[in-house]
Amino acid sequence: MKLIESMNPRTGEPAGTGVSETPSGELTSALSLAKSAARRYASESLAERALLLRAMADKLDDRADELIPLAEAETGLGKPRLTTELARTTFQLRLFAQVIEEGSFLEATLDTPAPDATPVPRPDLRRQLEALGPVLVFAASNFPFAFSIAGGDTASALAAGCPVVVKAHEGHPELSRRTGEILSSVVADRNLPAGVFTVIFGQQAGRDALVDQRIKAAGFTGSTTGGRALFDLASGRVDPIPFYGELGSINPTVVTKAAVRSRGSEIASGFVNSFTLGTGQFCTKPGLLFLPIGHKLEAELSEAVSAVSATPMLNNRIAESYAKISAELSAHPSIRSMVTPRLHTEPGAWGVPCLFVTSAEQFTEAADTLGAECFGPSSLIVEYASKHELINALQSVEGSLTATIHGEQSDISSLAPVLDVLRPRAGRLIWNGWPTGVAVAWAMQHGGPWPSSTNALHTSVGATAVRRWMRPVTYQSFPHDLLPPALQDGNPLGIPRRVDGALRR
Amino acid sequence: MKLIESMNPRTGEPAGTGVSETPSGELTSALSLAKSAARRYASESLAERALLLRAMADKLDDRADELIPLAEAETGLGKPRLTTELARTTFQLRLFAQVIEEGSFLEATLDTPAPDATPVPRPDLRRQLEALGPVLVFAASNFPFAFSIAGGDTASALAAGCPVVVKAHEGHPELSRRTGEILSSVVADRNLPAGVFTVIFGQQAGRDALVDQRIKAAGFTGSTTGGRALFDLASGRVDPIPFYGELGSINPTVVTKAAVRSRGSEIASGFVNSFTLGTGQFCTKPGLLFLPIGHKLEAELSEAVSAVSATPMLNNRIAESYAKISAELSAHPSIRSMVTPRLHTEPGAWGVPCLFVTSAEQFTEAADTLGAECFGPSSLIVEYASKHELINALQSVEGSLTATIHGEQSDISSLAPVLDVLRPRAGRLIWNGWPTGVAVAWAMQHGGPWPSSTNALHTSVGATAVRRWMRPVTYQSFPHDLLPPALQDGNPLGIPRRVDGALRR
Structure with a gap:
């Protein structure tokens, strides 16, 4: 059986003893359990689902002292960042508990x-959203808590009433196993079927x-x-299913002349901080900064x-790919490096920040x-003349998760075309x-046109991630007796509903 | 240039002089116009969009005397049905006007x-849904008004703020051209760019x-x-786009023993009426009727x-396919015909109703x-012993648009497993x-698991079709000055909004 082994990126040494890939027989049982848990879990009350999410959050918070060192050993993201990320992850579980209670x-x-409606009579119609069934989550490497085993996909799918099967990321198998054990123990504590939550490997x-x-x-x-x-x-399945992928994002940032004039230094340092944060391994890293020619910030x-x-x-793998792509960019005829290339020869996987510059015209020609x-601490300044x-x-520029403008009050009237x-x-x-901060909130949108998202x-x-x-x-x-509670007369759940076109509580 | 010619299914004679397929140069211009109209149309006020939809509805109603005979000549669906369908179509345009005004x-x-939120501060966030851009609609043959040029896809996309390009169905080119001309004239009347609405052929x-x-x-x-x-x-596009297909649906209908006892005859005649309606060419036709053994309704x-x-x-094409499939079913070893096969040898395209019967056990074995x-006036009775x-x-049974139960009060307590x-x-x-009536309403759902829908x-x-x-x-x-009106302080549009998690008006 193949072993998934992680490395401590600060040392290059193994970060643990490894976790076995899930054999196909075990996978089949896991999927059967998830399927058979689906109906039962979907019919649990909203209150029970909220309790489950909060209990998961509480238990993860309780185990922070165990989880954060595991995460640090396998990702090298540093204790402060990982502490915030775990807090964000449990905050997210609790937000989804609120969302479903609301x-x-x-x-x-x-x-x-x-019955007298024209052109045809209208019968009694009652509509609600219902759980799709077992959801498969592919964990990410770059947020070992917030976009991994207990991350947003897991939390939102559990909130929606779907059993979750998470495919752990190869980058942090030990943390994944431990996080999975903790979540599974909460499922057991709440007397829910084990199939409600499973982690698979490989x-x-x-x-x-x-x-x-x-x-599903x-x-x-x-x-x-x-x-x-x-x-x-x-x-391509015989029965295609929705696949929600968050893929690559370049996150263009535009700075106006007036903004450079009024706070160029602040923008320069904010930008460098943002694109090097977490060694540039954020999907919202600003990968392009459009500066007016003559900015004098070089x-x-x-x-x-x-x-x-x-x-x-x-x-x-990520460090090597970053080194390769940044070397290719250094050699690209249309751009030049703003900083002298540094070498880092310590053992482990390290990323050295790079910054490149080109003109808007050259960028347009070689935009592909x-x-x-470029996943890592690198960005490209694009200088525009007009x-x-x-x-x-x-x-x-392709579709992105985010786009940013740095401007002044005086720019506003002329920014519509941009x-x-x-x-x-x-x-x-x-x-x-x-763009590198992504608040977990009601009004957040984390998804954009292709290739930043598949949908x-x-x-x-x-x-709204639950949807x-x-x-x-x-x-x-x-x-009446066969209607789900949310649709029954008298609104027994006390939730906002739309009746004959009008919102009511 | 290839001509699309329709036939009068009652006579087999040509129904008109034909419409040319859209040549590729013309298609390119149409798509460019749609693209360039997208921003302008999306930024029109909701009131203007509602006016457009209502003006389209009014003009179609005005032209009923011209449109219904055109539709009848190309589809043979009959004047009463087509009159109701056109009324349903204009009702639908007006409902979407209401939806966007609300x-x-x-x-x-x-x-x-x-700013003091933990684990991270939360900035000011304001979120709304915005138009995706030009939408392509593939018209259906079986509802020449309600699911064609001026149908639900067109109405909902225009309501959403998207330019629409409709690919006309080959079955009713003359009606499609005329309906398209009428809608385009309304777009022109309202001084909107022509690219807001286009019909293409082929x-x-x-x-x-x-x-x-x-x-998009x-x-x-x-x-x-x-x-x-x-x-x-x-x-499979380089940049995949959402494709909302409503495909095949078998629409299972279950009748309980108690229902047969209390109103078997009514159910039998209701069923035959439903599956032969519109010559069985409804996507919601009940294709399977589960009856308890001993129903005595044969x-x-x-x-x-x-x-x-x-x-x-x-x-x-449809008549030949129906004749072929119903002949195959007649010859299928697991089922038998309930009616003597009739031949219809008149010119034109005609459908003769068929009804088949099998046992639940045999159905389960040959469910594929x-x-x-089977698109046409045919259905299958499945007799169950327990x-x-x-x-x-x-x-x-595969995913369907609908599933129906005929039962009595006494059944309710035992129907949960079904x-x-x-x-x-x-x-x-x-x-x-x-299932054959589909009310145009706030709470309607017309879409289901694969293969009844692609999503x-x-x-x-x-x-909610607008979404x-x-x-x-x-x-x-x-x-503030760069925010869309729906998100501005003071709620200038007076629409329902969610603020800090709570719904408000």
């Missing part, structure tokens, strides 16, 4: 019968699960290449980048290469901020 | 800034448009084979079916064949009714 997510909608197990008829939807966070391959598998930028030490990357995500050049260049180019290219538009209609962070795992069901002229 | 469809969500034009980067989503109503091929094209059923005359089918949709047999048989098998297999569950999360009928054409965009810390 009840709007069911979208309960009732039309009273209208890429083959992940692919096999994805094409198994028992799996899948979530993924990772590379464009990997995500595309899985999207194709999901879409010295500040290169100093700031040179001052950032090499920091660990998640694993050797220069506008592609708004016309800026807009031209932005038009060749916004018109950015809006169709991003899921979140940011003013005078940096721009959805989000993987925020309250990915639910489908509408309408009950027509149904006997 | 404003909830924007899902405006605001989170006020929380299968190649449809496929070319589907893989064109200017098209597509809707389809038709066969499973045709829909699957288009779904694969849409999913004589009534076969008499009722024999009393239904042959009626026109939409075209020769017997449980597949609830166990019934549930077994239902478990081999409902548990039907619920994951259908988008709409009907009690003591027939069970959505509906092609009812208020298929919209994606969320979040504005973070944005200047």
